[in-house]
Amino acid sequence: MPGGHNQTVTLEDVARHAGVSRSTVSLVLGGSRLVARATRERVSASMKALGYVYNRNAALLRSHRSRTVGLLLCQITEPFYAELTDGLDAALDHAGCGAFLANAAESLDRQTRFIERMREHHVDGLVLCPVEGTSPRTIEQLRAWRLPCVQALRLVSADADFVGTDNRAGTDAATTHLIGLGHRRIAFIGGLRRTSVSRDRIGGYRDAMRRHGLEISNDLVIRCASTRRAGAEAVAMLLDRGEPPTAAVCYNDVVAFGVMFGLHDRGLRPGRDFAVVGFDDIDEAEMWRPGLTTVAIDSRQLGRAAADLLLQRIAAPDEAPTLYLTTPRLIVRESCGARSGGMDGRAIATDGREARAHRRGRTDDAHSPRYEAREESSCHWPGEFGPGS
Amino acid sequence: MPGGHNQTVTLEDVARHAGVSRSTVSLVLGGSRLVARATRERVSASMKALGYVYNRNAALLRSHRSRTVGLLLCQITEPFYAELTDGLDAALDHAGCGAFLANAAESLDRQTRFIERMREHHVDGLVLCPVEGTSPRTIEQLRAWRLPCVQALRLVSADADFVGTDNRAGTDAATTHLIGLGHRRIAFIGGLRRTSVSRDRIGGYRDAMRRHGLEISNDLVIRCASTRRAGAEAVAMLLDRGEPPTAAVCYNDVVAFGVMFGLHDRGLRPGRDFAVVGFDDIDEAEMWRPGLTTVAIDSRQLGRAAADLLLQRIAAPDEAPTLYLTTPRLIVRESCGARSGGMDGRAIATDGREARAHRRGRTDDAHSPRYEAREESSCHWPGEFGPGS
DNA sequence: GGTCGCCTTTGGATCGTTCCAATACGCGGT
DNA sequence: ACCGCGTATTGGAACGATCCAAAGGCGACC
Numbered sequence: 080m081p082g083g084h085n086q087t088v089t090l091e092d093v094a095r096h097a098g099v100s101r102s103t104v105s106l107v108l109g110g111s112r113l114v115a116r117a118t119r120e121r122v123s124a125s126m127k128a129l130g131y132v133y134n135r136n137a138a139l140l141r142s143h144r145s146r147t148v149g150l151l152l153c154q155i156t157e158p159f160y161a162e163l164t165d166g167l168d169a170a171l172d173h174a175g176c177g178a179f180l181a182n183a184a185e186s187l188d189r190q191t192r193f194i195e196r197m198r199e200h201h202v203d204g205l206v207l208c209p210v211e212g213t214s215p216r217t218i219e220q221l222r223a224w225r226l227p228c229v230q231a232l233r234l235v236s237a238d239a240d241f242v243g244t245d246n247r248a249g250t251d252a253a254t255t256h257l258i259g260l261g262h263r264r265i266a267f268i269g270g271l272r273r274t275s276v277s278r279d280r281i282g283g284y285r286d287a288m289r290r291h292g293l294e295i296s297n298d299l300v301i302r303c304a305s306t307r308r309a310g311a312e313a314v315a316m317l318l319d320r321g322e323p324p325t326a327a328v329c330y331n332d333v334v335a336f337g338v339m340f341g342l343h344d345r346g347l348r349p350g351r352d353f354a355v356v357g358f359d360d361i362d363e364a365e366m367w368r369p370g371l372t373t374v375a376i377d378s379r380q381l382g383r384a385a386a387d388l389l390l391q392r393i394a395a396p397d398e399a400p401t402l403y404l405t406t407p408r409l410i411v412r413e414s415c416g417a418r419s420g421g422m423d424g425r426a427i428a429t430d431g432r433e434a435r436a437h438r439r440g441r442t443d444d445a446h447s448p449r450y451e452a453r454e455e456s457s458c459h460w461p462g463e464f465g466p467g468s
Numbered sequence: 469m470p471g472g473h474n475q476t477v478t479l480e481d482v483a484r485h486a487g488v489s490r491s492t493v494s495l496v497l498g499g500s501r502l503v504a505r506a507t508r509e510r511v512s513a514s515m516k517a518l519g520y521v522y523n524r525n526a527a528l529l530r531s532h533r534s535r536t537v538g539l540l541l542c543q544i545t546e547p548f549y550a551e552l553t554d555g556l557d558a559a560l561d562h563a564g565c566g567a568f569l570a571n572a573a574e575s576l577d578r579q580t581r582f583i584e585r586m587r588e589h590h591v592d593g594l595v596l597c598p599v600e601g602t603s604p605r606t607i608e609q610l611r612a613w614r615l616p617c618v619q620a621l622r623l624v625s626a627d628a629d630f631v632g633t634d635n636r637a638g639t640d641a642a643t644t645h646l647i648g649l650g651h652r653r654i655a656f657i658g659g660l661r662r663t664s665v666s667r668d669r670i671g672g673y674r675d676a677m678r679r680h681g682l683e684i685s686n687d688l689v690i691r692c693a694s695t696r697r698a699g700a701e702a703v704a705m706l707l708d709r710g711e712p713p714t715a716a717v718c719y720n721d722v723v724a725f726g727v728m729f730g731l732h733d734r735g736l737r738p739g740r741d742f743a744v745v746g747f748d749d750i751d752e753a754e755m756w757r758p759g760l761t762t763v764a765i766d767s768r769q770l771g772r773a774a775a776d777l778l779l780q781r782i783a784a785p786d787e788a789p790t791l792y793l794t795t796p797r798l799i800v801r802e803s804c805g806a807r808s809g810g811m812d813g814r815a816i817a818t819d820g821r822e823a824r825a826h827r828r829g830r831t832d833d834a835h836s837p838r839y840e841a842r843e844e845s846s847c848h849w850p851g852e853f854g855p856g857s
Numbered sequence: 858g859g860t861c862g863c864c865t866t867t868g869g870a871t872c873g874t875t876c877c878a879a880t881a882c883g884c885g886g887t
Numbered sequence: 888a889c890c891g892c893g894t895a896t897t898g899g900a901a902c903g904a905t906c907c908a909a910a911g912g913c914g915a916c917c
Contacts, residue, residue, distance in 0.1 A: 089873055100897045105875060115895060135588045136525040136534075137873035140902045145525075147589070156554055156751070161545045168544075168571045172578065177585050180569035182557050189561065196566050199524045200536070307755040336752075343757040362545070363725075366696040368732040478903055489867045494905060504865065526903035529872045 088129045097125035108133065139201055147177045148389060149197035149205045151190060153233075155182040157305065158361045159331065159378050160208065163231070166382025167206065174390055176203075183210050185272075194221070204228065204389045209235045211272040227392040231385045234275040240392055241402045242385040246276055246358075249374040249407035250283030253328050253356040256372075256409055258291050260417055262326040262354060266299045268313045268338060269330020277302075277330065280358065284328050299324060303334070310337020311344065314353075318345055326354035326415070332361045332373055339367070339414065354415040358407075370412030376405060477518045486514035497522065528590055536566045537778060538586035540579060542599045542622075544571040546694065547750045548720065548767050549597065552620070555771025556595065563779055565592075572599050574661075583610070593617065593778045598624045600661040616781040620774045623664040629781055631774040631792045635665055635747075638763040638796035639672030642717050642745040645761075645798055647680050649806055651715040651743060654682070656689045657702045657727060658719020666691075666719065669747065673717050688713060692723070699726020700733065703742075707734055715743035715804070721750045721762055728756070728803065743804040747796075759801030765794060 090108075094101045099118060106114050107122040114122075125131075139145045150167060152160050164180065171178050179202055183190040190210050194217070197205055204227035209217075218236035221228045229240040250267075257265050267284045270277035281300065288295045301317065303309035310329065314337075317323050329335035335357030339349045349355045350369040357364060360375035384403055392398070411417050479497075483490045488507060495503050496511040503511075514520075528534045539556060541549050553569065560567050568591055572579040579599045583606070586594055593616035598606075607625035610617045618629040639656075646654050656673045659666035670689060677684045690706065692698040699718065703726075706712050718724035724746030728738045738744045739758040746753060749764035773792055781787070800806050 087873085091873080101873095102875085102897055103895085106896085109875085113895065118895080133588045134529075134590065134873055136528050136590055137902090138875070139525050140523075140529060140873080140904085141875040143902085155544075155557075156547070156550045158545070158547065158550075161547075161550050165545055165571060165573065169573070172581070177568070177589070178570070179566070181567065182554060184554065184558070192561070199522045200566070201523065201525055307752055311755065337755065340755055340757050363696055366700065366726065366729055368729050476903085480903080490903095491867055491905085492865085495866085498905085502865065507865080523903055526872090527905065529874085529903080530905040532872085 087134075088131045089134075090131075092129055093122065093125050093131050096129055097122045143201075145201050145203050146175065147179055147200070147202050148386075148393075149179045149181065149193075149200075149202040151193055151197070151205065151207045152180070152182050153190075153208045153210045154185050157333065158363070159333075159359045162361060162378035163208075163382040163385075166379030167386045168382070169379075170383040170386035171390075174386070176386075176390065185210050187212050191217075198224065198226065202226075204393045206231055206385050206389055209233050209274075211274055225396065227389060227396055229385050229389045229392065231381070232276060237402070238400060240388050240400045242381060242388055243276075243403070244376040244381065244405045244407050246279035246407070247283035247286065249358060249376070249409075250280045250328055251287045252283075252407070252409045253358070253372075253374050254284045254287035255291075256411070256417070257326045257328065257354055257356060257415060258287065258293070260326075260354065260415065262324075263293060264299065264322065264324040264326075265293070266301060266317055266324040266327040267330075268301045268310060268317075268327050269303055269305060269334035271302045271304045271309075280330055305331055305333050307333060307337035307340060310334040311341035312337075314338045314341035315344065318347075327356070329355065329357050332357035332359045332364050332371060335364075335371055335373065335414070336367065339369075339371075350413045350416045356415050360410055364410075365412070367412075367414070369414045372412045372415035372417070373410055374407045375410045376407045381405060476523075477520045478523075479520075481518055482511065482514050482520050485518055486511045532590075534590050534592050535564065536568055536589070536591050537775075537782075538568045538570065538582075538589075538591040538594045540582055540586075540594065540596045541569065541571050542579075542597045543574050546722065547752070548722075548748045551750060551767035552597075552771040552774075555768030556775045557771070558768075559772040559775035560779075563775070565775075565779065574599050576601050580606075587613065587615065591615075593782045595620055595774050595778055598622050598663075600663055614785065616778060616785055618774050618778045618781065620770070621665060626791070627789060629777050629789050629791075631770060631777055632665075633765040633770065633794045633796050635668035635796070636672035636675065638747060638765070638798075639669045639717055640676045641672075641796070641798045642747070642761075642763050643673045643676035644680075645800070645806070646715045646717065646743055646745065646804060647676065647682070649715075649743065649804065651713075652682060653688065653711065653713040653715075655706055655713040655716040656719075657699060657706075657716050658690075658692055658694060658723035660691045660693045660698075669719055694720055694722050696722060696726035696729060699723040700730035701726075703727045703730035704733065707736075716745070718744065718746050721746035721748045721753050721760060724753075724760055724762065724803070725756065728758075728760075739802045739805045745804050749799055753799075754801070756801075756803070758803045761801045761804035761806070762799055763796045764799045765796045770794060 090101045090104045094104045097104065099122060103114060103118065104122050107119050135145065148171060150164065152164065154160055155164070168178055179197060179200060181193040181196070183193060187210050190213065194205070205221065206229050208231045213235050215236040218228065218230070218239045222239060229242055230236070232243050234241050234243060254265060265288065267281055270281055285295055301313040303313045310333070314327065327338055329338055335355050338355050342349050342353050347353050355371070357371045357373035359378065360373045361378070364371040364373050384405070388401060388403060479490045479493045483493045486493065488511060492503060492507065493511050496508050524534065537560060539553065541553065543549055544553070557567055568586060568589060570582040572582060576599050579602065583594070594610065595618050597620045602624050604625040607617065607619065607628045611628060618631055619625070621632050623630050623632060643654060654677065656670055659670055674684055690702040692702045699722070703716065716727055718727055724744050727744050731738050731742050736742050744760070746760045746762035748767065749762045750767070753760040753762050773794070777790060777792060
């Protein structure tokens with residue numbers, strides 16, 4: 080490879096060097112079977128010799144395919160989204176597709192700006208984790224622009240593809256588990272943002288409580304931000320009440336960690352004096368002391384699913400939208416008191432460690448669509464989170 | 469805005485609609501002062517009316533400026549990198565520049581592939597958090613390709629721009645603090661990867677130990693991965709020894725959290741039975757129970773600094789490389805036993821809460837380069853981590 | 858009235874690729 | 888000798904912007 084090129088090497092240069100035409104070189108680039116084997120090898124050699132770099136932008140200008148997709152995250156600092164990105168990025172990479180990533184930091188304004196920018200870059204499609212307050216019209220607009228889009232996690236419009244999990248079933252299972260352990264006053268903590276995720280997670284909690292004839296007083300539901308600090312403050316507030324709850328279902332693991340910190344501040348031990356359940360099963364949940372009982376949704380697999388669905392949609396833009404929902408699994412560890420002699424020591428259904436190992440195995444497998452498509456969605460879109468909410 | 473366009477709107481269309489030439493529209497796009505105010509407004513109106521979308525790729529083809537940079541992270545799931553990305557992204561956004569983000573997941577192979585892809589996309593520059601084993605030749609190559617590049621955190625080549633922190637000073641201060649509290653057998657935990665960061669953090673620890681005439685036996689340095697699990701395992705191993713240490717300086721906060729989990733497993737309380745110090749001061753460090761004493765390096769500001777330096781370098785590609793080093797600050801909380809009556813209760817120099825508040829204030833300020841340039845670097849590049857290491 | 862200069866505007870060439878219709882070529886069959 | 892056919896290759900026209908040299912219009916000044 081020559082050292083100090085200041086002029087870019089083009090197809091023309093390669094063609095001249097290999098003694099063929101520009102078109103032939105282009106065909107070689109595309110891996111066409113039309114080109115004779117000998118020619119193909121000669122051209123490849125020339126490309127290497129000249130240090131040729133493919134110009135994706137020039138190609139895109141003509142072909143209208145960029146082999147690049149956009150990924151718009153609502154909050155990259157949340158561990159769950161980092162893990163999701165990890166899976167998604169790997170899947171796209173595997174498919175020879177690059178990701179143009181942007182972090183909206185939960186700002187509707189930045190989200191709008193980034194969508195604009197993605198269009199300017201002519202990405203082939205978009206994975207969107209919509210920020211709170213995203214209007215269904217935004218999704219409609221993308222459709223009108225014919226920009227393939229997959230909504231991830233938070234459902235805004237049922238008229239576009241969606242990859243997520245059955246949140247309602249998740250918190251239902253978590254709450255039911257706590258009830259089975261003997262708890263009666265169970266709080267829900269977190270879910271401040273007005274998103275489909277919040278609605279469904281709170282909904283599942285309510286379903287389970289109602290089914291067991293338990294009171295769902297509004298002051299058992301503390302809506303707070305998804306931070307450790309907010310979780311700690313929320314549980315402090317609950318413990319100050321006359322008849323405090325004995326357990327809490329948390330919006331996600333981060334809030335649950337905060338709750339455990341808050342318990343610590345009062346000299347209470349999670350899993351012994353108070354039961355805590357999280358949601359997401361992010362990497363650190365297993366390591367916690369006590370280990371966090373939580374609803375696992377395999378972030379990385381969800382990322383892969385989103386990537387696969389988007390690529391599929393790019394290939395066939397006019398098919399009806401698909402809703403992919405993974406089935407969450409309750410992982411029982413110590414923080415709810417069901418294991419290692421805490422609280423009441425009742426026998427448990429799920430072995431956390433085993434389930435975890437299983438999940439690991441799946442995660443490390445070769446890449447292929449492994450999510451489950453389910454028709455009976457737990458999401459009931461038209462309603463609370465309509466336009467402008 | 470018309471509904472069902474299937475043909476893209478080009479400058480030509482806008483020009484026709486506004487009754488001017490293509491060139492004039494282009495000038496308007498560039499915000500040129502040459503165009504008369506009335507014309508400018510007419511053109512803008514036409515753009516809006518037709519739903520015009522700027523085609524960055526077409527522009528790039530001609531102008532050789534994409535107003536897009538690449539950000540290559542070595543591991544997006546590490547909270548520190550997520551925070552860095554947060555700051556960097558915001559700064560670029562502020563400068564009207566997009567970021568093409570990729571996650572190498574600590575794989576040299578993926579890093580190479582992504583650099584290739586960035587070149588194909590003709591990004592204006594690259595912020596590179598080099599993965600372990602990155603050769604200085606990689607950086608030289610970027611230079612030969614005339615692709616502006618800023619190394620972040622990990623220094624690979626002194627011949628290119630670098631943004632990082634004075635790691636050696638950081639662990640030196642942390643270790644000195646522990647020695648001041650009366651500790652004599654102090655371990656270093658973490659820093660498995662062969663990077664300049666590992667070298668300098670271990671170096672600072674050694675410096676302080678040596679300066680105080682303390683033994684630096686090799687079995688006090690446990691090199692392990694930057695995970696909670698590895699930290700827990702490492703401290704367990706240390707405690708099994710004949711004469712275990714009474715304190716540990718950790719490679720970063722994540723390892724420190726692991727160490728605290730490991731202590732918990734042995735029934736020991738960090739800050740009372742064993743002193744723990746971290747590095748980075750990631751968001752959650754303050755919330756921990758006990759609060760983590762750690763070396764703060766303000767990840768978001770570092771991200772901003774990297775963005776600024778890169779933009780500067782793109783503007784002036786031929787200037788000599790700059791090394792920006794921020795000065796780390798020790799934040800004393802409870803985990804080292806210096807506060808709240810732990811261990812020996814000696815008076816302390818730094819108030820964690822105040823320092824934190826100060827940092828917050830700076831972080832939220834308007835965007836401007838606030839890092840400190842220092843000539844006396846703590847990094848001694850040629851050596852241990854040379855080519856191919 | 859001609860010329861100079863200033864402010865605006867413009868046409869054409871160009872960037873590096875892909876697409877498409879056309880061609881060159883070897884070869885067996887009539 | 889000509890045709891038909893399949894395989895391999897090619898030149899020219901896009902794609903949608905920017906750049907540049909040049910020109911149009913209009914006062915002002917000599």
